[in-house]
Amino acid sequence: MRLKIVLLLLSSCMTFSVWANPLHVKVSPFIFSKYLINDNITQVAKNPISSPVIELTPGFIINGEKSTNTYDLTYYAKKATFLNSEQDDFIDQNLELDIEQHFTMRNKIKFKYQYIQSHDGRADIRDDLLPYVTEPVKYDAQHGMLDYIYGAQWARGRLEFGAGFNTKRFKNYRYLPAPSDLSSTRFDDFNDLLLEGQFTYRPSDVSEFFIRVENQDRTYLYNRFEGSTLDNNTSYFFLGSKLGINKDTNGSLMLGWQNKSFAQADRPTFSGLTWRGDFAWSPVKRSTFRLETKREILDPDAKNDYRKETYYDFSWKHFWLNRLYSEVKANYLTDEYTSGLRTDKTTGYETSIGYVFRNYLTFVTGWTKESNRSTVPINDYDQNIVYFSANFKLDSL
Secondary structure (H helix, E strand, O other): HHHHHHHHHHHHHHHHHHHHOOOOOEEEEEEEEEEEEEEEOOOOOOOOOOOOEEEEEEEEEEEEEEOEEEEEEEEEEEEEEOOOOHHHHHEEEEEEEEEEEHHHHHHHHEEEHHHHHHHHEOOOOOOOOHHHHHOOEEEEEEEEEEEEEEEOOOOOOEEEEEEEEEEEEEEOOOOOOOOOOOHHHHHHHHEEEEEEEEEEEEEEEEEEEEEEEEEEEEOOOOOOOOOOOOEEEEEEEEEEEEEEOOEEEEEEEEEEEEEEEEEEOOOOEEEEEEEEEEEEEEEOOOEEEEEEEEEEEEEEOOOOOEEEEEEEEEEEEOOOOOOOEEEEEEEEEEEEEHHHOOEEEEEEEEEEEEEEEEEEEEEEEEEEEEEEEEEOHHEEEEEEEEEEEEEEEEOOO
């Protein structure tokens, strides 16, 4: 009898050790719908094309938790139908996996993988390719990153190292007939090798200071001309600070130096200031202000070596009643192309009103305006969009 009791207790302890930290899974399906009217689909200065557009975005989020480990999978597809411009119709897809795995209190890894099927609309296509386009330019892209972190979450010091990759492959207009072949999309296919490292110091529970380095080595799969290449290396060095006084006031700022050099020696290099910043402030429970800014050197979307992008974005969201809110946004973007090709200055505004009909259903109506002024006047444009959306999302099945 005693032996049976001992065996029963032992069995109970073994069962508890297996199930003490079960995997908790939550599935959140969603479907977002939007009806909008765009008065300048192609973002041109003259003879703009206007069209109503119907957008439908179904998807799901799967969240898994086991102890301090998290496993998240997100998928969605977006279909847009242009009622007056069928050649602009598109279907995009996005799959994203995020894993945070703790081995001990001080050792963990973060893994992120993203697969994208997307497109460039006529407003985003290179000028030299645009005359041949009869449908959106389609591409597949992948991003992967694996980070190792040493140091507990609330430790004074923490080290982080990571490696990853980007790929991009265009699917149509890859081989245009001569003499237009130089405008083909295959010349924009590339692979990236990514490396990053960061040391973080926490002097208090509400602030962090860190040193961060990043490196991106980009290789283009095809060259337009023999002996000519856009292959390049971009490196960043940042000094940064993160502030988290409470859930209502938080933000981060990274100031640093960026270097960009090309494998082709006669292409110009860049070395200069770069930054990334974001800040959120809620002076009262119902109101939130956000500010985001960045500057960096990017690969061109026109015929030149690189472009310098500077961006500012501001928003204010306020709940006037428990379920009724408004949101105002403003942004400013400057693109400076090398060799004096051109400088574009784009301003955007958006105002919207939302009503949370149920916890799982929100209605939003709004208006956006975007204006671009360029040193090459043919690139000037004004665009207005009015929209109404209904967004459905369940927290868990």
